[in-house]
Amino acid sequence: MNSPHLSRGAKQPPPPRGSKLRVYSNRFCPYSQRVILVLDAKKIPYDIVNINLSSKPDWLYDKVPNGKVPALETENGDILYESLIIVDYLDERYSQYPLHPKDPLQKAKDRILIERFNKVISTMYRVMMNVGRISLDDDEAISNGLTTFENELGDRVGPFFGGSKPGMLDFMIWPWCERADILKLFGNQHLLKKDKYKKLMEWRTRMTEETTVKKSLLDSEFHIKYLQSYRAGMPDYDLILNSK
Amino acid sequence: MNSPHLSRGAKQPPPPRGSKLRVYSNRFCPYSQRVILVLDAKKIPYDIVNINLSSKPDWLYDKVPNGKVPALETENGDILYESLIIVDYLDERYSQYPLHPKDPLQKAKDRILIERFNKVISTMYRVMMNVGRISLDDDEAISNGLTTFENELGDRVGPFFGGSKPGMLDFMIWPWCERADILKLFGNQHLLKKDKYKKLMEWRTRMTEETTVKKSLLDSEFHIKYLQSYRAGMPDYDLILNSK
Known part of the structure; x- marks a missing residue:
């Protein structure tokens, strides 16, 4: 979850081990967090590739038509984007721990x-x-x-x-x-x-x-530090890694 | 479908006869047409209340929180809005003629x-x-x-x-x-x-x-006349009624 954010020039990571979903994400992107929360709530195994949004790797545009995160890559290489569409897909495809009301x-x-x-x-x-x-x-x-x-x-x-x-x-x-x-x-x-x-x-x-929420939860301290770096024109996506 | 558009001051229409859905709509609103197309495709009975969007009846705001069309009123008086949410609801609730892919x-x-x-x-x-x-x-x-x-x-x-x-x-x-x-x-x-x-x-x-499309289809001539009236600052929502 806190892996380094890949920038322009970074090599494309190999496919995830085993038959897993992959999320192209960013640690401070709230829309990406939506997808992570749903994967965790439904206990679906996944792999995260964090993206530096200020300097995106070129291969991201080959993968995702709009070059945005979050994007979900299925085991077969299909790509979905738009957080609300991804989570609806996950809730429909994986019947465990249903999240939408049945009615x-x-x-x-x-x-x-x-x-x-x-x-x-x-x-x-x-x-x-x-x-x-x-x-x-x-x-x-x-x-x-x-x-x-x-x-x-x-x-x-x-x-x-x-x-x-x-x-x-x-x-x-x-x-x-x-x-x-x-x-x-x-x-x-x-x-x-x-x-x-x-x-x-x-x-x-x-x-x-909640266990699910705890998994991706960050203290306000981190959110504030990130925001300060963003407002200073140098968003520090690797803030958590760097602070360890 | 081509009933007069109700304006500010117009009386609120009585509930539809029988157990029917009601659509608050506008004859020239493409988002409303989405809902009408889905109702027609699935052969769900409904009733239309056309709204003058330049001078909305006050009771519309009591019905629909954002005062916008399209809005769907169920037999029990529940109100749904946002065209894409309404059509998904219709496709889930009424299983005949499913419109979304099963996969x-x-x-x-x-x-x-x-x-x-x-x-x-x-x-x-x-x-x-x-x-x-x-x-x-x-x-x-x-x-x-x-x-x-x-x-x-x-x-x-x-x-x-x-x-x-x-x-x-x-x-x-x-x-x-x-x-x-x-x-x-x-x-x-x-x-x-x-x-x-x-x-x-x-x-x-x-x-x-297609039969479904024909039901709400308007010739370009009407769309152009409507657009001209809109651009002149006096949208003529009752154009079809008036031209008969």
Whole structure:
């Protein structure tokens, strides 16, 4: 998971040992983490090839039409990309530990919530990458988004969106929730106040205790260090390796 | 299908007769057409409520959280939105005339192609709505997109993307292909030249002969008239009704 990120000029790694799936990934990419979480939750064996997103190896473009991560390579060399399409494929092909609700209506409702979370993602991204402080509009977009999820948790049996165990919705929003403390850096302490999003905060704590989540979990300290390197124009993807 | 479009102040229509699905739609909205095509392909009974998108009835926002069309209302009053989520729901819930490939890998590949078609959609939209003539960049984006689909048809058994009958991929890209002649208005005759996209053009003709497609099909003449009214700032959603 923390293997060095391959850059332009790096040799293409040999196929994975045994009949395994391979993920072209990046340790700090939240979309890649979605795929990793689902592979871990379903206990599907896989192999990771980490990619330096600032200097991609040429062969990546031969493998993946859009040259982006995450991409999944099947045992037969088929390539899939787009995180949500990859995870749906995994859930359909590997029947163990099903993650989507069985009921088509509930599944569709959860997929709508995942779409709605995109508004939180894009606002978080803008705040983290470009602007120093949170604008009122961004603050409102994130608050509205989180309130939707807070209320949703209240309406469900819980403690997870997926019920007694995390399901697809839990895992699809998790990577950004893992990074939420970063927002405090920008002075909006109240954004993540425990009393405003009580259920969501309890959910977050419970998620960090899940074996699946623990596998790819990084402390806020690492996320903040990475963000600082990114904002300085030199993203340190090998931060974890280098800090050992 | 061609019922008047309800505007602000219009009374909310009573529930559909019998146990039917209802689609909040707009006669010229290609995303709404996706849902209609799938309902027709699977022979699911439904009821249409057309919405004036320039002056939406207030009750629409009580029904649909984002106030957008298409939205699907189930017999129990549940609301789904986002065209691709609605059609996946319909294909899962109603097993007759399955539209997605059974193989999860092929299904995922088709979903990636539907995502890739978004590039064609967004470029077509920009060209049709804002700019007078096609820029070289837009021209290239549309050409690259169409070439992908032309090659894809060559690789498949055909004559449709779905095989001997149109499948989900065929229906999801159709609404924009139905409107493709509009691009000729902007002077790029070569864009849709028959010899460049031979298979795609044959596919297009074959699609217009399908019963499902015929049900919602509009002549280019109508699409062009609608676009002219839209660009003049007064979209005439009731164009078909008014022209009778």
